[in-house]
Amino acid sequence: MKQVDENKLAKSKKRKQSLAFFMFGFIGFVIVGILLTVLSFIVFKGVSVISWDFITKMPEEGMTRGGIYPAIIGTLCLVGGSMIFAFPIGVMAAIYMNEYVRDGIIKKIIKQMTNNLSGIPSIVFGLFGMALFVNKLGFGDSILAGSLTLGLLALPVVIRTTEEALKGVDDTFRHASLGLGATKWQTTRRVVLPIAFPNIITGLILSVGRVSGETAPILFTVAAYFLPKLPTSIFDQAMALPYHLYVISTSGTNIEESRPIAYGTALVLIIIVLLTNILANFLRKYFGKKVKMN
Amino acid sequence: MLKLESKQVNFYYGSSPALKDINLEMESNTVTALIGPSGCGKSTYLRLFNRMNDLIDNTKLTGEVLIDGIDIYKKGINVDTLRKMTGMVFQKPNPFPKSIFENVAYGLRVNGITDKQFIEERVETTIKQVVLWDEVKDKLKKSAFELSGGQQQRLCIARALAIQPSVILMDEPTSALDPISTSKVEELIHELKSKYTIVIVTHNMQQAARVSDHTAFFYLGELVEVGTTKKIFTNPTQEKTQNYITGRFG
Amino acid sequence: MNHFESELGVLKKDFIKMWELVSLQLKNSLSALASMDHEKAQKVMLIEMEVNDLDLKIAKSCENIIALYNPVAVDLRFVLALIKINTYLEKLGDIAAKVSKFVIKSVDPFYNDLINKTQTLAMFEEACDLVDDALIAFKNNDAKKARDIFKRDEFINEINKTAFLAIIDSIKENPANIEKYLKMINLTRRIEKAGDMSKLIAEEIIFYIEAKVIRHDSK
Numbered sequence: 001m002k003q004v005d006e007n008k009l010a011k012s013k014k015r016k017q018s019l020a021f022f023m024f025g026f027i028g029f030v031i032v033g034i035l036l037t038v039l040s041f042i043v044f045k046g047v048s049v050i051s052w053d054f055i056t057k058m059p060e061e062g063m064t065r066g067g068i069y070p071a072i073i074g075t076l077c078l079v080g081g082s083m084i085f086a087f088p089i090g091v092m093a094a095i096y097m098n099e100y101v102r103d104g105i106i107k108k109i110i111k112q113m114t115n116n117l118s119g120i121p122s123i124v125f126g127l128f129g130m131a132l133f134v135n136k137l138g139f140g141d142s143i144l145a146g147s148l149t150l151g152l153l154a155l156p157v158v159i160r161t162t163e164e165a166l167k168g169v170d171d172t173f174r175h176a177s178l179g180l181g182a183t184k185w186q187t188t189r190r191v192v193l194p195i196a197f198p199n200i201i202t203g204l205i206l207s208v209g210r211v212s213g214e215t216a217p218i219l220f221t222v223a224a225y226f227l228p229k230l231p232t233s234i235f236d237q238a239m240a241l242p243y244h245l246y247v248i249s250t251s252g253t254n255i256e257e258s259r260p261i262a263y264g265t266a267l268v269l270i271i272i273v274l275l276t277n278i279l280a281n282f283l284r285k286y287f288g289k290k291v292k293m294n
Numbered sequence: 295m296l297k298l299e300s301k302q303v304n305f306y307y308g309s310s311p312a313l314k315d316i317n318l319e320m321e322s323n324t325v326t327a328l329i330g331p332s333g334c335g336k337s338t339y340l341r342l343f344n345r346m347n348d349l350i351d352n353t354k355l356t357g358e359v360l361i362d363g364i365d366i367y368k369k370g371i372n373v374d375t376l377r378k379m380t381g382m383v384f385q386k387p388n389p390f391p392k393s394i395f396e397n398v399a400y401g402l403r404v405n406g407i408t409d410k411q412f413i414e415e416r417v418e419t420t421i422k423q424v425v426l427w428d429e430v431k432d433k434l435k436k437s438a439f440e441l442s443g444g445q446q447q448r449l450c451i452a453r454a455l456a457i458q459p460s461v462i463l464m465d466e467p468t469s470a471l472d473p474i475s476t477s478k479v480e481e482l483i484h485e486l487k488s489k490y491t492i493v494i495v496t497h498n499m500q501q502a503a504r505v506s507d508h509t510a511f512f513y514l515g516e517l518v519e520v521g522t523t524k525k526i527f528t529n530p531t532q533e534k535t536q537n538y539i540t541g542r543f544g
Numbered sequence: 545m546n547h548f549e550s551e552l553g554v555l556k557k558d559f560i561k562m563w564e565l566v567s568l569q570l571k572n573s574l575s576a577l578a579s580m581d582h583e584k585a586q587k588v589m590l591i592e593m594e595v596n597d598l599d600l601k602i603a604k605s606c607e608n609i610i611a612l613y614n615p616v617a618v619d620l621r622f623v624l625a626l627i628k629i630n631t632y633l634e635k636l637g638d639i640a641a642k643v644s645k646f647v648i649k650s651v652d653p654f655y656n657d658l659i660n661k662t663q664t665l666a667m668f669e670e671a672c673d674l675v676d677d678a679l680i681a682f683k684n685n686d687a688k689k690a691r692d693i694f695k696r697d698e699f700i701n702e703i704n705k706t707a708f709l710a711i712i713d714s715i716k717e718n719p720a721n722i723e724k725y726l727k728m729i730n731l732t733r734r735i736e737k738a739g740d741m742s743k744l745i746a747e748e749i750i751f752y753i754e755a756k757v758i759r760h761d762s763k
Contacts, residue, residue, distance in 0.1 A: 102351045172384045176450070179344055180401035180457055181378035190404070194391050477546065484547045503612040504547070527611040 039270070046267030049260045055268065058228040066228075068265055073230055074143075074238030075272070078222065079212050081147025081234070082154055087204055089151075090158030097159075098166040099188050118156030123216040125153045130220035144234040146222025153217055154207040161203020165196040198287035205280035209273045215242040241269045296363070297322040297491040298343060298461065303357035305338055305347070312338045314515045316357075320508070322460075325483060325492040327506035327523065329499055331543065334512040336495045340463050343493065344380040345373050361461065378405065380461040381454025386470045387446035389438035389453070394430050397438045397449055401457035416456055424452045424482055444475025451482065462486065464494040468501065480505050499539055503527050511535045548613045552622070555605045559626060562598040563679050565591055566633045569640035570672045570738065576647045578665055580656065585644035595637040602630045618752065625752035629682075632741045632748075636675060639738045643668075646731055654721070658714070658728050662707035668735045670700050674742035678749065687753045693746040700739035707732045
């Protein structure tokens with residue numbers, strides 16, 4: 001090839017490269033821009049209502065005044081409850097699928113079902129929860145019923161992230177353990193789970209983020225429209241942030257007057273989700289350091 | 295004394311044969327190197343001896359695999375017990391996410407040993423056996439991941455030795471190590487030979503030459519030639535072997 | 545010590561044993577020649593078999609070490625030097641055997657006088673010393689001592705030259721015994737060869753210690 005051609009080629013290659021870089025960079029900035037716009041809009045609108053009173057006081061005067069304390073507590077209860085339900089079951093299911101079942105029809109069926117479960121619209125979970133937990137099992141509109149419903153919703157996420165975490169554990173760890181005469185369960189408990197733990201925790205917290213923002217499943221199972229007191233047992237009804245937001249922006253006693261409160265609520269919800277994500281990152285790094293591979 | 299033996303072994307992944315009619319005998323206290331190009335079946339063959347291939351779905355074995363004259367694929371053989379007789383060392387150093395001490399103690403603990411003093415003694419002697427003691431004696435409680443790659447691999451060997459197997463299976467134990475660590479592991483193999491029967495799979499022919507007493511050359515699932523390492527590397531009888539060890543394969 | 549070094553150690557041990565045997569052969573044949581002692585000469589022939597076995601064993605070991613351990617740098621030079629020195633030693637053994645054969649065949653007192661006249665024994669003694677000194681240089685990795693051997697080989701060559709001239713003179717005086725004189729020339733040339741072997745060995749020692757090839761250098 002001639003020298004001139006090579007120079008030309010190099011130039012054209014460089015041009016194409018800069019163009020591609022520009023495109024990707026541009027798209028990246030657009031995405032960040034959209035996110036920042038949404039966030040700053042909410043922050044801008046909501047920050048004025050946020051105060052210590054706002055997050056620690058009961059709502060007053062038909063939710064046009066006062067705080068959202070019970071909704072925050074309600075959401076925390078629901079998130080906690082759903083995780084107590086979904087986490088062990090999800091992790092166990094994932095362990096069963098990844099460590100015990102051999103490739104075959106059973107594994108395929110379970111996997112397909114899990115995928116289907118995650119594809120069901122959340123309002124359907126709400127209806128199902130109402131039918132089973134509220135009516136059939138007689139829990140009534142309660143934190144228990146809501147937690148179980150949200151738990152069902154979170155289950156596929158927990159199963160899938162746990163499975164991915166387990167898959168990420170190199171097989172030689174299992175072989176090394178089994179090679180020492182350990183049983184499958186010893187291997188899973190003492191070697192595989194500790195290595196997969198950081199990623200399992202991350203999955204768990206991401207599903208917390210998902211659950212805390214859901215409105216539909218709690219609509220028929222737990223959420224109270226206006227309940228200016230804290231729940232005292234798992235059979236109590238409770239307020240929840242997403243539902244509260246929904247109510248005061250669509251069917252409140254005075255929508256116009258409670259609009260600032262709606263933005264404040266939205267901001268609090270976003271902050272909670274943001275905090276869980278930061279926590280997820282932190283935990284992954286913290287535990288990840290302990291089992292760092294080289 | 296005959297330690298490991300395979301008679302007419304055929305092994306299939308699904309319907310494709312991975313090993314064809316392998317007859318091989320290995321004496322006690324010798325090092326046998328399995329060499330051959332990738333996919334020749336040498337690793338599969340190695341894993342027959344601790345039944346690691348059982349973990350893979352859809353495989354089939356015919357023929358006999360014997361340790362101390364006992365067919366280890368016979369009905370009624372307890373796989374966990376069998377695996378205690380063999381220690382395995384892997385390609386990449388893979389210490390467990392535990393302390394240095396617990397890594398070595400692991401094999402004892404999962405086999406139900408709880409006597410603290412016994413475990414401590416065994417861990418110490420085993421780490422000394424792999425010539426790692428002076429390097430780690432002050433940080434036994436520290437994570438095994440703090441060690442260098444070469445140290446990790448020697449720790450993994452110690453982990454395998456702690457349950458006192460009679461056979462050590464090594465699957466390319468130095469392919470992820472630097473030359474200095476490699477020669478340390480090779481020296482270790484020489485020292486361990488007096489107590490164990492060692493089978494080592496290696497891609498590095500020079501390593502096979504350096505560490506082994508016998509060399510078996512596998513190609514496309516067949517055992518092409520086996521003999522003393524000196525013979526294989528100075529005057530192999532098969533042309534295929536000659537071409538492979540001289541790098542003229544193709 | 546690692547495994548390779550210990551293998552090398554075993555080889556070196558065999559090798560030094562070979563060297564000492566060859567040295568013993570030479571000394572025995574020297575004293576056999578000095579006293580025209582047949583029994584001593586026979587002994588040399590016996591050792592010769594042992595030397596030949598060792599020669600084969602060492603050659604095989606060198607081959608194995610190169611094939612199995614791929615020695616490099618000083619280790620490689622050491623093994624290469626060993627292979628060559630081994631050949632030279634084997635030839636030295638042959639020389640000792642040939643001298644012994646001479647002793648066995650030559651019952652004639654005629655030679656005694658000739659041996660004295662040509663200083664053959666002095667030459668042979670020096671040749672034996674050179675083999676021993678080369679061994680010491682080898683054992684101690686002493687290149688300087690190896691270099692000394694060159695000069696001393698010159699001395700042997702000088703004796704050989706005068707011996708040759710002396711025999712030529714004798715042939716002129718007494719042409720009837722030409723066959724015996726020629727045999728004598730053969731003998732002195734063999735002994736001179738022994739000195740050359742030591743020189744070649746010294747070259748190999750310097751090669752492996754200093755990585756210098758001095759074969760074709762002017763002296």
